[in-house]
Amino acid sequence: MPPKENKSEITINDIAKELKISPSTVSRALNDNAKISDVTKRKVKAVAQDLGYELNLVASSLSKNKTNIIGVIIPNIGSQFFAKALSGIQEVARSHGYNVIICQTNESVQQEIEMTRVMNSARVDGLVCCLTMETKDFSHFDVFVKKGIPVSMFDRVSYSVPGPKIVVDNYEAAYVATEHLINLGCKRIAHLAGVSTSKVFEDRAEGFKDALTKYELPLLSQYLLSSDLTEQDARDAIRIWMNLPEKPDGIVAASATTGLVIASAAKSLGVQLPEELSIISLGNERCNEFVTPSLSAIDMPGYEMGKSAVKQLIKSIADGELDNSITLKPIQLLIRNSSFKH
Amino acid sequence: MPPKENKSEITINDIAKELKISPSTVSRALNDNAKISDVTKRKVKAVAQDLGYELNLVASSLSKNKTNIIGVIIPNIGSQFFAKALSGIQEVARSHGYNVIICQTNESVQQEIEMTRVMNSARVDGLVCCLTMETKDFSHFDVFVKKGIPVSMFDRVSYSVPGPKIVVDNYEAAYVATEHLINLGCKRIAHLAGVSTSKVFEDRAEGFKDALTKYELPLLSQYLLSSDLTEQDARDAIRIWMNLPEKPDGIVAASATTGLVIASAAKSLGVQLPEELSIISLGNERCNEFVTPSLSAIDMPGYEMGKSAVKQLIKSIADGELDNSITLKPIQLLIRNSSFKH
DNA sequence: TTGAAAGCGCTAACAT
DNA sequence: ATGTTAGCGCTTTCAA
Numbered sequence: 001m002p003p004k005e006n007k008s009e010i011t012i013n014d015i016a017k018e019l020k021i022s023p024s025t026v027s028r029a030l031n032d033n034a035k036i037s038d039v040t041k042r043k044v045k046a047v048a049q050d051l052g053y054e055l056n057l058v059a060s061s062l063s064k065n066k067t068n069i070i071g072v073i074i075p076n077i078g079s080q081f082f083a084k085a086l087s088g089i090q091e092v093a094r095s096h097g098y099n100v101i102i103c104q105t106n107e108s109v110q111q112e113i114e115m116t117r118v119m120n121s122a123r124v125d126g127l128v129c130c131l132t133m134e135t136k137d138f139s140h141f142d143v144f145v146k147k148g149i150p151v152s153m154f155d156r157v158s159y160s161v162p163g164p165k166i167v168v169d170n171y172e173a174a175y176v177a178t179e180h181l182i183n184l185g186c187k188r189i190a191h192l193a194g195v196s197t198s199k200v201f202e203d204r205a206e207g208f209k210d211a212l213t214k215y216e217l218p219l220l221s222q223y224l225l226s227s228d229l230t231e232q233d234a235r236d237a238i239r240i241w242m243n244l245p246e247k248p249d250g251i252v253a254a255s256a257t258t259g260l261v262i263a264s265a266a267k268s269l270g271v272q273l274p275e276e277l278s279i280i281s282l283g284n285e286r287c288n289e290f291v292t293p294s295l296s297a298i299d300m301p302g303y304e305m306g307k308s309a310v311k312q313l314i315k316s317i318a319d320g321e322l323d324n325s326i327t328l329k330p331i332q333l334l335i336r337n338s339s340f341k342h
Numbered sequence: 343m344p345p346k347e348n349k350s351e352i353t354i355n356d357i358a359k360e361l362k363i364s365p366s367t368v369s370r371a372l373n374d375n376a377k378i379s380d381v382t383k384r385k386v387k388a389v390a391q392d393l394g395y396e397l398n399l400v401a402s403s404l405s406k407n408k409t410n411i412i413g414v415i416i417p418n419i420g421s422q423f424f425a426k427a428l429s430g431i432q433e434v435a436r437s438h439g440y441n442v443i444i445c446q447t448n449e450s451v452q453q454e455i456e457m458t459r460v461m462n463s464a465r466v467d468g469l470v471c472c473l474t475m476e477t478k479d480f481s482h483f484d485v486f487v488k489k490g491i492p493v494s495m496f497d498r499v500s501y502s503v504p505g506p507k508i509v510v511d512n513y514e515a516a517y518v519a520t521e522h523l524i525n526l527g528c529k530r531i532a533h534l535a536g537v538s539t540s541k542v543f544e545d546r547a548e549g550f551k552d553a554l555t556k557y558e559l560p561l562l563s564q565y566l567l568s569s570d571l572t573e574q575d576a577r578d579a580i581r582i583w584m585n586l587p588e589k590p591d592g593i594v595a596a597s598a599t600t601g602l603v604i605a606s607a608a609k610s611l612g613v614q615l616p617e618e619l620s621i622i623s624l625g626n627e628r629c630n631e632f633v634t635p636s637l638s639a640i641d642m643p644g645y646e647m648g649k650s651a652v653k654q655l656i657k658s659i660a661d662g663e664l665d666n667s668i669t670l671k672p673i674q675l676l677i678r679n680s681s682f683k684h
Numbered sequence: 685t686t687g688a689a690a691g692c693g694c695t696a697a698c699a700t
Numbered sequence: 701a702t703g704t705t706a707g708c709g710c711t712t713t714c715a716a
Binding site: 009011012013023024027028031055056058059060061062063064 | 708709710711712
Binding site: 021022023024025028035036037040059061062063064065 | 685686687688689691692693694
């Protein structure tokens with residue numbers, strides 16, 4: 001047997017022995033319990049420091065039945081929107097003394113279910129979640145609801161699961177984007193929509209359509225394409241549109257990525273941007289500023305949404321009260337060079 | 343008092359009672375212990391399922407003195423490189439049954455120290471870490487070393503902390519990039535370097551210089567600028583260079599972001615890319631494909647580095663052996679339109 | 685203000 | 701193959 005493991009983990013018992021007091025006093029002293037004398041506290045803390053004692057959160061969690069861990073389930077970390085959200089979540093959580101366990105679902109419902117199980121096993125104090133695009137059944141959250149563990153959802157949410165919701169108005173986002181193109185003089189506006197099983201993309205499509213109607217522009221079926229929003233889908237869409245006898249003069253892309261790909265592909269096809277075609281994306285990425293022409297977009301505040309989601313969650317945990325509030329985060333129209341006065 | 347908290351947390355004792363067997367048998371059955379009869383196992387699992395039992399990882403961790411949690415400390419989640427690394431880390435960890443606790447330092451050493459304390463308190467089984475750009479003292483890792491908790495570092499590493507290292511050859515990256523520009527016919531190549539306190543950027547600067555020397559090009563001091571690599575630094579650099587009587591005809595940017603900003607700023611200044619100026623970045627972002635001209639780059643495999651970092655870590659945890667291996671991940675020269683045959 | 689003792693839920697010798 | 705017992709390190713009544 002290889003000689004490893006030095007059992008030198010310092011516990012409150014070690015401190016207690018050192019000071020010839022009881023472990024409970026040590027525990028109380030370290031937790032700044034009101035009824036422990038200042039002298040004792042000082043002594044205990046001094047020895048703790050000396051010995052290099054560090055609280056064993058596992059034992060503490062078990063004893064208190066509270067882990068101070070927040071579980072985060074998001075589709076994927078790679079997307080800029082989610083990375084920002086995660087960043088916000090992490091910051092707020094930490095500043096409140098919570099640790100963050102993260103899992104990504106890669107848009108797989110199966111994974112999502114598995115992850116809730118893990119989070120349950122880990123006995124997280126609360127859950128921050130952004131659903132996959134295809135989550136239709138929400139029974140995997142029942143466990144938390146039943147146990148009174150708050151679940152905070154952002155962006156892709158389900159109102160049938162209790163808990164705080166942080167969202168943007170996707171209908172408005174699309175409406176505003178479309179209106180912007182209309183005001184610019186676009187007459188034939190196309191939309192590459194996401195799968196309609198997702199409320200987010202459904203809302204966006206609705207906003208798009210309603211804006212056209214409002215401004216009495218025809219809604220031509222060939223201008224409304226629906227897809228999974230992969231890069232290939234975007235390339236296919238622009239090719240289809242540019243082969244039409246009546247080419248669109250404006251495009252509202254349902255996601256940041258598709259907007260980027262559409263713009264890039266259109267340029268390859270020799271389309272003059274923005275003179276012949278205006279483009280705006282629903283969702284902003286840093287990239288949008290760097291491409292030529294720079295891409296107009298509706299900014300969805302990922303960082304802020306993440307922060308709010310945990311804030312509400314932590315409040316729920318602290319209050320022990322059910323919070324079903326819906327927080328609407330403001331979106332922002334970022335006008336850049338890809339949307340042009342015709 | 344509001345009536346909350348239904349104490350309905352199912353434990354192995356509940357299962358034991360239900361079946362009139364001992365809790366230890368239940369525990370063993372659930373863990374597929376070899377010496378438990380199949381009948382018992384089946385019964386136990388059935389009841390567990392029925393009752394909606396889910397292992398309490400906290401209790402299990404305390405008892406086993408193993409949390410199955412891997413701590414991750416990275417500078418910031420927002421960067422594409424780290425987001426990818428984190429994604430890889432998370433995937434591999436999960437596939438081995440590990441959970442991941444993440445913390446970001448925002449390049450603050452103080453934060454980094456604080457985070458190691460948190461990770462220690464959480465009793466993580468291992469640590470994956472990418473140092474801040476300014477970490478010069480590494481004593482905050484001593485605690486893990488002493489306890490035999492493996493620490494795996496990637497990208498920005500310290501060889502004075504034991505444990506596996508996953509790195510790229512930054513010297514080579516810069517050398518190859520510079521060589522590429524030289525082969526293209528560039529004669530006056532500039533480099534915007536990062537702070538030399540960071541080994542990564544120091545190596546890159548060295549690679550740049552050595553390539554020039556090797557090809558007998560002069561190393562002019564005004565072509566070698568050093569900075570914190572903020573976007574403003576990049577803008578300043580290009581302005582300075584373009585005001586020189588002898589403007590550079592090639593630029594090696596020390597980071598993906600600075601490359602992007604330099605290219606964009608150069609265009610604004612009316613510089614013809616790549617005819618008058620070739621640009622290549624050390625570090626690739628998705629953006630690079632979308633900008634015009636598309637930006638050549640040396641790709642640093644973030645995803646792969648993250649994956650390897652945990653793989654090695656998990657191996658260390660399992661073997662209980664000190665692993666001081668250094669894994670060099672291959673970089674890749676991505677030639678795009680910003681580097682041009684002069 | 686402090687101590688004694690029980691317990692959080694699970695695992696792991698050590699019996700049998 | 702299964703039960704008994706002790707214990708992981710901490711918190712928290714209850715006593716004193």
